[in-house]
Amino acid sequence: IQGGLVRIRDIARVELAAKSYSHQSTLNGSPAVTIAVYRSTGANSLNTMKEVKNELERLEKRMPEDIQYQVILDTTKYVSAAIHEIEWTLAITFLLVLLVNYVFLQDWRATLVPTVTIPVSLIGTFAVLLALGYNANTLSLFALIMAIGIVVDDAIVVVENVCRLMQDENLSPKKAAIRSMEQVTGPIIATTLVLLAVFVPVAFMPGITGKLYKQFSVTICTAVLISTLCALTLSPAMCAVMLRKPRLARHGPLFWFNQALEKSRNFYVTGTAFLIRHLVIGLLLFVTVIGGTWYLFSTRPTSFLPQEDQGYLFLDVQLPESASLGRTGQVMERVTGEIRKIGGVQDVIGVSGYSILSGDADNVGLGLVILSPWDQRQLPNLQLEAITGQIQRKLASISTANSFAFAPPPIRGLGSTSGFDFRLLALEGQSPHELSGVTMALMIAANQDPTLNRVFSTYTANTPQIFININRTRAEYLQVPVSRIFSTLQAQLGSVYVNDFNLHGHTYQVKVQADASYRDALSDIKRLYVRSTDGNMVPMTSLATLSTMLGPQSVDRYNQLTSITINGGAAPGYSSGEAMAALQAVAAKTLPEGYTHEWSGMSYQELKSSGQVVILFALALLFAYLFLVGQYESWNIPLSIIISVPVATLGALVGLWVAGFSLSIYAQIGLVLLVGLASKNAILIVEFAQSRREDGLSIAEAAVEGGRIRFRPVLMTSFT
Template identity: 40%
Template sequence: MANFFIDRPVFAWVLAIITMLAGVLAIRGLPVQQYPQIAPPTISINATYPGASAETVENAVTQIIEQRLTGIDNLRYFQSSSSDGAMSISLTFEPEADPDIAQVQTQNKVQGAVTQLPQEVQQMGVTVTKSNESFLLVVGLYSESNQMTQDEISDYLVTNFRDPISRINGVGNVRIFGEQHAMRVWLDPAKLYSFDMTPLDVQSAIQVQNTDISAGQLGGMPALDGQMINATIQAQSRLQTVEDFENIVLRVNENGSQVRIKDVAKVEIGAASYDGIVRYKRKPASGMAVMLATGANALETAKLVKDRVEELSSLLPSDLKVVYPYDTTPFVKLSIKSVIQTLLEAIVLVFCVMYLFLQNFRATLIPTIAVPVVLLGTFTILSLFGFTINTLTMFAMVLAIGLLVDDAIVVVENVERVMEEDKLPPKEATKKSMGQITGALVGIAAVLSTVFIPMAFFSGSAGGIYRQFSITIVSAMALSVAVALILSPSLCATLLKTTHHNENRFFFGWFNRNFNKARDGYQKTASYMAQRIARFFIIYLALIGVIVFMFNRLPSSFLPDEDQGSMFTMISAPAGSTAQRTLESVEQVEDFFLDGTDAVDHLFTVVGFSFAGSAQNAAFGFVGLKDWAERDESQSVFALAGQAMGAFSQIKDASAFAFFPPPIRELGNASGFDLQLVDRAGVGHETLMNARNQLLGMAAQSEVLTGVRPNGLSDVPQYKINID
């Protein structure tokens, strides 16, 4: 095969150019992400039950839906969470499951349970979304000069941003931090009692009178003889103003007098809920967390979201500003940029090393040309396999650079040897050389491939990570052999000339003399060791023992934690605390991050929400750090988390934890691991909570665990009313 291309160098160049063009086109279409997609598909079920306690939601909604989640293909497990007024169920499927099919099957199962749910839940709706639980980014609005209240900001965000953002391709779900405006009816119990009425009477009247009515048509078919006009009749639609709601009739007395809502209640426009307090740098704010759809590309989706936000921002009031309190994409871009920079540096270093030893520019040029051909061709293979440009595939290319030029160097060195020993012209020397080394080149590629191919068959998350790495490096090896058999011989036949190395000129002469001295020293050392095999074999075994000992002592982990430029803070006030009481502890957290350190750029806090659950005694903070170039090692996210935990220990009325995002965002919201207790014996909730508290106490005393915290909220006080 080599002789065919040696005689047809133009054909070899055409194949190389086609390979490079295909690679360029593949790069334009390949998605970019930090790591390969390894998280299994997840489906989320969410429902709202206004005014219900967590126990009521668990019994009346969560358990009803859970009982229906049977017979779903490839379902691995599901976990649910019930809180006051809301519930969520997260279903995790096998990696090979189709997310679309999983969503359809889950939707069908949920639909069968809807009729058994309370009427209020049915009216609010049960949503089934194909999204991850972790956040891709958070879009925030805040009042720069405090001219707008949080309720006004939240209503603006919900009205103008929620629907356009949630419809973007790649967005699985959105979560609003804040509430939109609603018509609030504040009942006066004394006045209700005086009119012998109950809150249910008011609720029924609002439902009946605040509705759209189909009033029919005038002159609709079949019409009376002589009817000459056809028109649609419009009746009163839904109520719009405070006055409309105040005038809702609750009862008509026998004497013709009427009891209206304004007689028993105060009506005003307010927030749908007052459980949350949202602040950005201590200023009133609102936010929207964007969750990625299963299988969607993070960078592409984030770009679409930001473009849409920028478009909508042109209509913002002058006092409202858009911020991104939490964004996972800058670190991903920086990681990919760093790997690409390393790739370019490796190419330059490989060229310099080859020129240093070959000492012939023409000979150095041949393996150098092989580098872009092989790398661009590898991108084509990545596209064919449906892979992405990520840190692992790029790292595989960095590693492959040193290996792929070996084949071309072998070709060049052997051709030069044949030219020098047999005194043949370049073309004839190349043909003779390729007859000698073709089998060796194929054998080298086969041996190297057998080292990396088994990694492609790893199972689980490790397989998802290393599969793309393995295929990438093996593809590069295969292409390097193809280039060594097709393009490199053609280049040798046309570029190489009968020349002599510059053995005694300037730098090369000095380098060759010192290299020869080092070679002679190595030969003497090897000869000395060969004469004392037993002694050095014992040293060799001792070194192996030291390596095994050190290997066993090294800590192991899935992926190392990294400074991603952001961190989280979770605050838990005593059970039953109000939002205002929780805010006092949040303010102490704000004091540390905004005034106690120079490493923080911004802080976005939400009272009423945390990864542990939603309640007035829970709060969460998204901490954005300054750019990496503006921080030193003492201001890294790891150092800052330690400093924060020291400062948080001074907070007396709440417990606060500082932690950072995990290396792979799809696998959770925080680094570390979760441990769950399951009541398989049915011992009851109280016993389960006691066991949890005992486990937390034992874990807190461990020397190998840090940041131990409950992954849920404590039970809150409840008053039970027995109605007479």
């Protein structure tokens, strides 16, 4: 000024400070900086977390003494716990299979033959999965658990038949093994073809359902193929070398078991003969089974994936519009403090100024509730649903904010919350205030429905805003570029990046902004000046008119239409499919003309896959039937095998009904597997009945004899 030196400190306050003041974080009430680390696409979660922890340990050595780091949320703990549970279940399943084989065969040599099939099949399956680039995740390990019982079935058929021939026909182990393979090779191949016919088409299903089925299908098919190879080669060789003539127990628990087994077989044979003689009764029973199966199948509530306890919860906190960040921080401090008092809660992170549902805003907050380890939450009041209910009651007592607690989605990336993801769409460009009114009416009606629970939306159209209407014609006349008007507003009301400078070996950004007292009111904007191209300072009031208004914080679009997200869940005792149907019914009654709705996230995937269970089941039956037609070169014999499927399906659906489970993806996998397993047991009986028919017995006598001979192996394969 007038040739004198003016320093920046003479006209401004200069400080080293945070890059952004839009967020504030706390951990258990203490100030913190939160850092989120995500794995890259295709990376292994467990390996990524291991590398992150190693890097943090390395960086800790360079941190100041008063700075500590703590890994609060580690999503791989859930993965590790799930895999550990599956591995433990795998071991228990192996022991149970071993026990079943010994109880029925009562010879450790005979027990060893099918048991050897398990590690051989599992190792071979892991080798194939490794070659295909699959990880040992929950789906593949879940498939291996189910495969353990399947892979021993063929070997059980072989060794049981060898033992039967050695006992009934007094054959040597070698001759019994040769004779046995002449009898059971056909059934083993037929059962393998049926299982492949069921699961191979499933692997090619489109969408996320196909992704979930694919690895499961590949694992099962691989294990079945390897076990079949073992049953046709390794098992008969071991039988010929290792087996000795069976010795039946004459006393003790095994003797009692044999007596009970013989009585059960006699009862079964008598019942079978009775139904064969009275075909009308058998037909009526079969029609009843078909009717019961159809009724339970059509009335069972559906869902995509059941809600799982992943060890943490989210909180969404929303204060009144225009609430300051400081006020939000105070409310978040109270919220996190109340939640820390709840049993089963280990840590609570509070973030002011950000929400995973509504994004960045001064009046919103995010809470991350880390629960205690699963082994410390065995009591009913420490389960996920119970803790969520306690948190919701605590949040309801805080009247200064609208707050919600919700679990993460079962599959990360498909939505932000658990429950449903409903999108209200405006077809005619309705105003934000009209959208807000319709949304509120829909939520009020939805929360009165007993099927729905905690229906909410973060949308609001009452955020105070300043509308600046620039007179572009006047700006051009005064030689003021519109871009300079925008840059002036940004520098005064926000901040402007200038350059970088170095200090103590670190690079810092230089940002310029008006002090808080000069950007606090509407009058502060009116006092601004903008430099024209000829160097004159033009007042902002000469270039624009200012007015206040109310509007939404953000405008979302879904399929190019203005949309509002509504979240919620199913009430206790109801499935997600029932909740979606209930909300659709409420929307049909409540929404005026000019509005429609769509589903997103997990709800969209559930809706997309809702009709696939029928298609899956029908395809499994069709392919199994066609493979059996080719195997037996007959259209009639496979029907006697396929009709066993409805009986097994009825039992599965009754089990789901008694347990109160919905027809989820996991239940659908079980039903598809059931087609193969039911057919597998029927094949064992039909194959031997056909053989007896060729020996000259009548159809009825052959059927009864086939059931009698195969009663024990069918029970063994069913138990395993």
